[in-house]
Amino acid sequence: MNMLVISPFEAEKLYSRIRALNKVALHLYNPRWNSGFRSLDRLDFFTIPHQPQATLHPRLIAQLNLFSGQLDINSYEDFKYMCAYLGLATETAPEGWEVVADGFILRDDQDRLGGTASRLTKSPVKFLQTLMAIRRDGESLC
Structure with a gap:
């Protein structure tokens, strides 16, 4: 599985094309600023077209969270992976x-x-x- 991160502006411009493709999905994502908010890193909150829950490799999720600015790390394993990665x-x-x-x-x-x-x-x-x-x-x- 590959992931491409785009801005809301780009998503709006590509919206009609994404809806027409069966091998591409648009997922809403936002970093979790604190543990009081629901994590969106499972990419299951808002998906176009609607799909069953995406299966993402935990390392891909950790990288997405890191570069989005999310500081709330999901697990000690994620922490160790990010440290090794960096x-x-x-x-x-x-x-x-x-x-x-x-x-x-x-x-x-x-x-x-x-x-x-x-x-x-x-x-x-x-x-x-x-x-x-x-x-x-x-x-x-x-």
């Missing part, structure tokens, strides 16, 4: 690892930058702080 340590660095103050793994025990799962070559923390501030209308997270 090259961030989730615990005290084992011997032989080099981790900077923001948690980015400079070198693991096999000399890999960002650890085993990340393809990043530098810390994403500053970028994520800026992204989250933009997604939250300039509200600082620091």
Whole structure:
């Protein structure tokens, strides 16, 4: 399954074309700003055309939530996946690892930058702080 994120403006322009296609669906999504709101990340709230609940890989959902600015993480497994995806340590660095103050793994025990799962070559923390501030209308997270 592939996912393409579009703006409400783009969705409105493509609406009639999407309704005519049987292999494409339009899902309403909004990040959950706090745990008092219902999570829309199952993409089952408003779907055009109506479909049974979408089956999305949990990692795709975690990435969607991360880049939408959602800070409410669904599970510890999602937290660990996002840290690995971003090259961030989730615990005290084992011997032989080099981790900077923001948690980015400079070198693991096999000399890999960002650890085993990340393809990043530098810390994403500053970028994520800026992204989250933009997604939250300039509200600082620091």
